[in-house]
Structure formats: structure tokens, C-alpha cells
Amino acid sequence: MLLEGRVISARSRSFTVETADGRLTCRVLKGLRNRFPNLVDPVAVGDLVKVRRGNENDSTIEEVAPRVNKISRPAVGREDHEQLIAANLGRAVIVQAVEPQWKTSTWDRYLVMAALGAVPPILALNKIDLDPESARAPEFDVYRALGIPVQSVSAVTGEGLPELIGHMAGGMTVFIGPSGVGKSSLINALGPGTGLRTGELSRGTGKGRHTTSWTELLQLDQGIEIVDSPGLRVLGLWGLEAHELAPLFPEFAGLIESCRFRVCTHIHEPDCAVRAAVESGEVAGFRYESFLRIRQALLDEVERPRGGRARRR
Numbered sequence: 001m002l003l004e005g006r007v008i009s010a011r012s013r014s015f016t017v018e019t020a021d022g023r024l025t026c027r028v029l030k031g032l033r034n035r036f037p038n039l040v041d042p043v044a045v046g047d048l049v050k051v052r053r054g055n056e057n058d059s060t061i062e063e064v065a066p067r068v069n070k071i072s073r074p075a076v077g078r079e080d081h082e083q084l085i086a087a088n089l090g091r092a093v094i095v096q097a098v099e100p101q102w103k104t105s106t107w108d109r110y111l112v113m114a115a116l117g118a119v120p121p122i123l124a125l126n127k128i129d130l131d132p133e134s135a136r137a138p139e140f141d142v143y144r145a146l147g148i149p150v151q152s153v154s155a156v157t158g159e160g161l162p163e164l165i166g167h168m169a170g171g172m173t174v175f176i177g178p179s180g181v182g183k184s185s186l187i188n189a190l191g192p193g194t195g196l197r198t199g200e201l202s203r204g205t206g207k208g209r210h211t212t213s214w215t216e217l218l219q220l221d222q223g224i225e226i227v228d229s230p231g232l233r234v235l236g237l238w239g240l241e242a243h244e245l246a247p248l249f250p251e252f253a254g255l256i257e258s259c260r261f262r263v264c265t266h267i268h269e270p271d272c273a274v275r276a277a278v279e280s281g282e283v284a285g286f287r288y289e290s291f292l293r294i295r296q297a298l299l300d301e302v303e304r305p306r307g308g309r310a311r312r313r
């Protein structure tokens with residue numbers, strides 16, 4: 001008989017699955033692995049799975065349910081393989097900071113990463129203690145108009161953390177963003193000192209770990225769940241091709257159909273609805289700039305495939 005459960009940690013091909021019968025340490029059935037040859041591992045933290053119970057530390061994941069969404073990226077050193085980091089998420093908190101100075105281009109790249117995996121995003125501007133005024137930047141109104149919440153926070157003073165937690169209810173949260181912005185500090189601050197349980201928070205700052213395949217779910221009070229993984233600290237756009245980029249910008253998505261040409265790069269074609277919207281100010285210029293930069297980066301990647309392999313897919 002198969003037990004249903006949810007994967008709550010993944011480490012070197014060994015998975016912990018939470019079931020009605022408790023937590024089971026599992027491997028993945030070879031046949032399941034073979035069904036997904038492009039995936040480094042066919043399951044990830046957050047996956048809903050069916051497990052055949054074995055002896056201690058010897059249960060087997062035999063089935064995995066279709067994913068609502070996911071964060072994944074090209075595997076390190078095996079760029080033609082997809083590395084799933086987490087699945088079935090409630091939120092991706094995209095973190096930047098007052099220092100190092102945040103950039104719209106960085107928000108936009110991580111927003112594309114979240115959109116690619118269909119994970120709802122929120123922007124968090126950390127280290128607001130260093131300069132409270134920086135929360136007022138006009139760019140944040142552009143994101144809010146797109147339906148993307150923006151929250152300024154401080155892992156040091158705790159400012160904004162209750163509001164951030166308010167956005168984290170009802171699903172697992174991942175923190176993504178460049179290094180040095182305070183992701184680990186925020187995850188730690190959401191544990192101790194906020195009345196949340198800290199028993200699961202045994203990982204310190206996450207520094208000094210060498211494996212990229214260690215991912216686990218931190219379960220806090222109030223049903224708050226955070227997926228912590230070194231793999232989340234790297235920006236990755238798995239399988240995205242340049243012509244698939246525009247619909248991942250929500251304000252472009254509704255315009256694309258109005259371009260004169262069905263296949264439009266939104267760069268030089270006549271009667272391009274995206275460019276018209278940029279010129280009229282309906283679409284923010286900095287968002288269009290980000291689109292151009294990310295598009296060019298995707299094209300460059302095809303020309304110079306990493307690891308010397310054929311283009312990844």
C-alpha cells in the first residue's frame with residue numbers, strides 16, 4: 001500500500017517525507033527517476049508524493065503529483081539538466097537591500113524567475129534601518145500597480161516583519177535574491193525573536209555549506225513554512241528561450257496580441273504594441289530596459305552554451 005505525503009527535505013538523493021504515519025526517510029524509485037531523464041532528481045521539497053514504506057531509512061517514493069508551480073534552475077556542472085529546488089509554493093519573496101543598493105534590473109530578473117515557475121512574487125527591501133527614505137522610491141509604485149506587493153523590512157530591527165509574515169500565510173515561502181542582501185538574516189529573524197518556534201532552525205546562516213543539493217522546509221508557528229536551500233541563492237532561468245520572455249512581464253502579456261506581427265521581438269517591428277505602450281508611458285521604461293537586457297542575455301547563452309554542451313532544454 002502506498003502512503004501519501006509531502007517532501008520536507010532533500011539531501012544527496014535522500015528525501016524526508018511527512019506522512020500521516022510520521023516522517024520517513026526515502027529514496028526515489030529507479031523507474032520514477034528514469035521517467036524524468038532531464039531532471040537531476042524527479043522530486044523536490046514541497047512535492048506531494050506516494051511512498052512505499054520499507055524498513056527504517058529504506059522507504060521508496062514511487063509517484064509524484066503534478067506540480068502547481070516550482071523553482072528550478074540549470075544544474076551546476078550539468079546545465080542540460082533541470083534541478084528542481086522546490087515545488088508547490090505559496091510565495092517567492094524576492095529580497096534586495098538598501099545596501100548593496102537595489103536595482104530594478106535585479107528585481108526584474110528574479111521576477112522573471114518567479115514567473116517562469118508560476119510562483120507569486122513579493123518584493124522585500126531589506127536593511128530599511130539604514131535609510132528609511134529609500135522605501136519611497138517611485139519604482140515601487142510601478143510594481144504595486146502590477147499587483148506585486150512591496151514590503152520594506154529590517155532583519156536587524158524587525159520592522160516590517162509582521163507585514164511580511166502576513167504575506168506568507170497559506171503556503172510555503174522561498175526567499176530569493178542576490179547574496180549579501182540579508183536572506184539568511186531574514187529567515188533567522190523570522191524564527192527566534194518573533195515568537196515563532198526555532199527548533200527547526202538549526203542551520204545557522206547557511207554559510208559554509210558546500211552542497212547545493214541540501215534543501216529543507218523550516219516549519220514555524222502560525223503555519224508559516226520557509227524553504228531554505230543554497231540552490232535558491234543562485235539566479236537561474238531554466239529552459240527559457242528569448243521568444244518566451246515577453247509574456248513573463250505581466251504588463252506586456254495583454255499587449256502582445258495587438259502587435260502587428262504574430263512573431264514580434266518587440267524591438268524593431270512596426271506597429272509593436274509593447275513599444276507603443278512604452279512610448280505612451282503606459283509601460284515603465286525601466287521595465288522595457290530589463291526586458292531587453294534579459295532577452296539579450298538569453299540569446300548570448302544560446303551562442304555560448306555553458307559547459308560546452310548543446311543548448312539546454
Ligand code: GDP
Binds near residue numbers: 128
Ligand atoms: P544573504 O547572503 O542574502 O543571506 O545575506 P546575509 O543574511 O548573510 O546578510 C548579509 C549582511 O547584511 C550581514 O552582514 C548581515 O548582518 C547584514 N544584514 C542583514 N539584514 C540586515 C538589516 O536588516 N539591516 C542591516 N543594517 N544589516 C543587515
Ligand code: ZN
Binds near residue numbers: 259271273274
Ligand atoms: Zn511587439
